[in-house]
Amino acid sequence: MTRVLTVAGAQLGPIARDEPRSQAVGRMVALMEKAHAKGAGFVVFPELALTTFFPRWFITDQAEVDRFFEAIMPNPEVQPLFDAARRLGLGFYLGYAERVREAGRVRHFNTAILVDASGAIVGRYRKVHLPGHAEFDPKRPWQHLEKRYFEPGDLGFPVFRAMGGILGMCICNDRRWPETFRVMGLQGVELVALGYNTPVRNAVARESEHLRMMHNQMSMQAGAYQNGTWVVGVAKAGAEEGVDMMAGSCIVAPTGEIVAQAMTEGDELIVYDCDLDAGRYIKETVFNFAAHRRIEHYGLITSQTGVVPPA
Ligand code: ING
Numbered sequence: 001m002t003r004v005l006t007v008a009g010a011q012l013g014p015i016a017r018d019e020p021r022s023q024a025v026g027r028m029v030a031l032m033e034k035a036h037a038k039g040a041g042f043v044v045f046p047e048l049a050l051t052t053f054f055p056r057w058f059i060t061d062q063a064e065v066d067r068f069f070e071a072i073m074p075n076p077e078v079q080p081l082f083d084a085a086r087r088l089g090l091g092f093y094l095g096y097a098e099r100v101r102e103a104g105r106v107r108h109f110n111t112a113i114l115v116d117a118s119g120a121i122v123g124r125y126r127k128v129h130l131p132g133h134a135e136f137d138p139k140r141p142w143q144h145l146e147k148r149y150f151e152p153g154d155l156g157f158p159v160f161r162a163m164g165g166i167l168g169m170c171i172c173n174d175r176r177w178p179e180t181f182r183v184m185g186l187q188g189v190e191l192v193a194l195g196y197n198t199p200v201r202n203a204v205a206r207e208s209e210h211l212r213m214m215h216n217q218m219s220m221q222a223g224a225y226q227n228g229t230w231v232v233g234v235a236k237a238g239a240e241e242g243v244d245m246m247a248g249s250c251i252v253a254p255t256g257e258i259v260a261q262a263m264t265e266g267d268e269l270i271v272y273d274c275d276l277d278a279g280r281y282i283k284e285t286v287f288n289f290a291a292h293r294r295i296e297h298y299g300l301i302t303s304q305t306g307v308v309p310p311a
Contacts, residue, residue, distance in 0.1 A: 003164050003276040005191065008035035008043045009232050011249040013266035014240035015052045021077035024050050027267055029084045036088040038271045041117070042163050046236035047095035047127075047172045047195035048110065050078065053236060054097075055145045056243055058136040065149055069099035069108060073121070086119040091163050093193035093232075095171060097150075098126070110150045112169045112195065116162055123160035125169040126153030129177050140203045142243050146173075157183040165190040165276040168229075172196040175219045175233065178226070179301065185227030186289060190276045192229055194220075197236045200244040213248050217258065225256030228279030228287050238265035254279030 010031040015024050028045060035043045048054075054068045073096070074082045085092055091114070098111035110130070114123030130152055132144030157180060159168040168184035168191070175181075175194055184192060198216060200209055216233070224231040230253060237247035249262040251272045260270040283289075 005042055005163050005165060005274050005276055006038070006040045007191070007230070007232055007251060007272060007274050008038065008040035009234040009249045009251055009260070009262070009270040010035065010043050010045050011234055011247060011262045011264075011266075011268045011270070012046050012049060012236045013238040013264075014245070015050075015236065017052045017054070017241055019052065021050050025078055025080050029080050031267060031269055032081070032084045032088060032090055032092070034269050035271065036090055038269070040271055041090060042193075043090055043092040044193045044232045044234045045092060045094050045195060046234050047112070047197050048097055049094055049195060049236065050096050052241055053197040053243075053245070055132065055149055056142045056241065058143050058145060058148075066099060069097040071099050073098070073113065082115065082119040085115055085117060089117045091116045093169060093195070095195040108150050109153060110146060110171055111153075112171055112193070114160055114162055114167060114169060114193070122162050123158065123167070123169065124155060125158065125171065126151075126155050127171040127174060128153040128157070129173045129180070131173040142199070142203055144199075144203065157187075159184050159187040159189045163191075168192045170194045172198065175223060175231075176215070178223065181223035181227045181229070181231075185229060185287075188283075189227065189229045190279060191274060192223065192231045193234075194231070195234050195236070196246075198246040200246045212246055216246065216248060217250065217252075220250070220252050221256040221258065224252040224254055225282070226287060228254045228282035230254060230274050230276070230279070235262070237262075254282055 051068045095112045098109045110127035112125045116122045130146040132146045134147040168189040220231045234249045247265040251260040260272045262268045
């Protein structure tokens with residue numbers, strides 16, 4: 001019996017700095033209702049889906065920074081998402097800025113949660129690979145201060161039995177690092193949900209714009225194929241507070257093929273019937289890890305952080 005999960009990628013257009021959560025949540029509930037009408041059982045939203053991508057600004061007032069964070073989840077402003085999940089029988093991935101008190105101190109993470117069709121939070125992930133910088137960089141046309149506002153994730157790359165399969169999560173820059181997908185692949189992941197906020201233009205080097213979309217797709221297609229998993233990548237897109245953010249939300253099959261892709265830079269739904277067994281032959285042949293991997297030669301991957309060239 002095939003296990004088909006109809007998945008919807010719910011791309012969001014720009015969210016303004018002062019846009020109230022209720023307005024963004026309203027847009028997202030509308031996409032959930034459209035997803036339900038198209039037979040979807042699971043919806044993927046972008047990274048930091050409740051607010052504008054605030055790491056583009058250098059903000060010194062921590063109270064102002066904390067305005068972009070959620071102190072509890074769910075909370076009254078996002079509750080309509082959880083109510084819609086239950087009402088429509090939909091699970092969802094939601095990216096947001098998490099502010100939490102743990103072990104006696106306040107911590108800030110770039111987080112994603114997995115919510116099932118009953119509206120229960122069944123999984124949490126905290127972004128491990130934080131790109132950008134921690135101090136103001138005058139050379140940049142816009143900042144990318146994720147290393148200032150977030151701590152690196154402390155949960156690793158877990159996978160979760162949910163929606164009839166084995167689901168994993170990552171966030172934006174994580175998709176560029178093969179370790180992200182491989183750690184989940186070693187746990188049998190069948191579908192990886194990820195959101196992204198990626199500027200169209202490179203802020204620190206001369207780079208042709210077409211490369212941005214190529215690198216985005218290549219990263220997800222490679223992750224999908226090399227681990228025999230579906231990958232659903234969903235953008236916060238469009239001209240957001242003066243910075244053009246890349247669209248191109250897509251659904252990638254375990255073969256590495258892009259089977260659905262957004263056409264616009266706004267709120268847009270892409271939907272595909274994902275056969276969760278489609279990656280089985282890949283996991284049993286070319287990427288049968290147990291049969292083919294030689295971990296005795298991979299030591300540097302976890303024993304060394306940076307490059308050490310030969311003498
Ligand atoms: N954004 C970008 C991303 O990884 C980036 C940052 C873009 C880093 C291109 C390197 C190259 O897609 C986030 N939010 O990680």
